[in-house]
Amino acid sequence: MVDAPNGSRVAVAPLAAWLGRRRVLVAGIILVGLVLLVTLLAPWIAPYSATAPGADRLAAPGAAHWFGTDQLRRDVLSRVIHGGRIPLEVAFTSTVLSLMIGAALGWLSGYAGGRLDRTLSLIMDALYSFPALILAITIVAMLGPGVFNMVAAIAIVYIPTYFRVARGQTLKVREEAYVEAAQALGARGVRVLRFHIAPNTLTAIMAIVSFNIADAILTEAGLAFLGFGLPPPTPDWGFDIQNGQAFLQSGYWWLITFPGLAIVVTSLGFNLLGEGIGEAIGPQG
């Protein structure tokens, strides 16, 4: 038996060394962790209310308001701290939805083959080749603004991403000896797909999730910036930038600078996390 302190040191040292070689992964974890922490703790760490007006209108950044105040006398720092909730909620929910639908269709298409596969692939390729943002704008414009509709629009536009990976991996895994073995032992149809193929495609699918979240955050920000998000006064980075745009000509730089930096940090974090995960699990073909 190894005693506890010694045992934990043995376990921690290689992990630290491993992480030391994975600077991109560590950077991604730190940025994403920071954003998630700030967003979750927003009610406790925001110095002021995100929606209630304070004393100063359009005050420049200073000791009382680090990021300044907006034209409705609201504290910009507090709005930035609260402003990540909607983008993160929308990005996570839509990514989970498009992963589930896209992967299921991809497995089915790749495993079944034939006419179904050709039809689905054609539709997915067409959607994939079209700009995600323009498709999302069109969908959300018809559904109307709102969180649920943004989730639906973003989920739809990213389904093809998962479809392509799931289908490609299924085609590859289907030829493996162990799948053939399972089939020789009498496993059929859905059972082969569920227990022998799908689990072996998951690594490749999960490898793109973080990139997808980064992309979804930018798409949400674009939608909110164009006015397809939640109605005011809900804080949302993209919408707050649109609000600040009107005051930019007069030189009120802080209204757009800080919410924008928050988007960059979040999107950069998820991109680095994706890169780091990709490096850690090695090339997926």
Add this chain to the structure above:
Amino acid sequence: MGLLRYAFTRVLLTIPMVLILLTVVFLVLHVMPGNPVLVILGGRNVPVALIKEYEHRLGFDQPIYVQYLKYLWGVVHGNLGESFSTGMSVSSQIALHLPATLELSFSGLFIAALIGVSTGVWAALRQGGVIDQVLRFTHIGTYAIPIFWSGLMLQMVFGIFLKWLPTGLQLNPVAAAFFQPITGFVVLDTLLHGNFALFGQALLHLLLPAFTLGLALSGLVGRVTRASLIEVLDLDYVRTARAKGLPARLMVLKHALRNAMIPIITVVGIQFAILMGGAVLTEAVFSWPGIGSFLLQSIKARDFNAIQGTVVVIAVLIATVNLIVDLFYALVDPRVRFS
């Protein structure tokens, strides 16, 4: 398979792509809730008889498949219908806005290639070094930045604080009022008019939006350039050239980069879709009168025919660019045709 036959098949393959997108958008617009007639008539207290009359006039009272087939018939004949809000033909309105978008996209693409290829080559030559690491983060950074925000920041710094560059539109409002378009491409038209002062003005107006768009895409181009150049630098003929004593810089420019260009151009072609998405946001930030601005106006007005028409035109545009890239690829690399 011969090149011609490949080209023919490839052209045929773009038709289902455009058709599928057209169908998806048609369904989105016609099946999802939202009555455009109410928007046109502007309000809730509209007499039912008037709504019925408008629905009849616009063809909304017909079964959905009849509307679909009619629309398809029009598209095949180059007729995208009439705009609900202006009464003008959608195709002529798009034709009016398209040159501005093309001017912006291609100059954006040019800037992306300029920044991307040069930083990519630099990173590849310093593979594993500090510069390579810094450029890697920079490249990732460029696509983590929301394009509308980088546009606004550039506008703020160069337009509002430094006052070096205009913050929007293609020309000054006064100059624009007297401007006689020839092709619709403002930069080109000012040259055709022989008006160099106006040409300079048009270029200055183009600079910030094009740079915004180009910057967003430069990271991706940079990464592909780096990866593709590193691969080529390791090939036998490059090593032979190096062994023969060819200086590194000359070797990169003369031998390696030319071969590394194929994957770079392919990626740039594929990214044309992202470019079009970015163009919509860039146009919104810089009041650029392209089809992105037209699309947003049409969405605000719930102008179904205009929205549909714009999406179809963007789909055709993307399909065409992808087609050109694929054909170029097949022309340069004979292996493509046999796979």
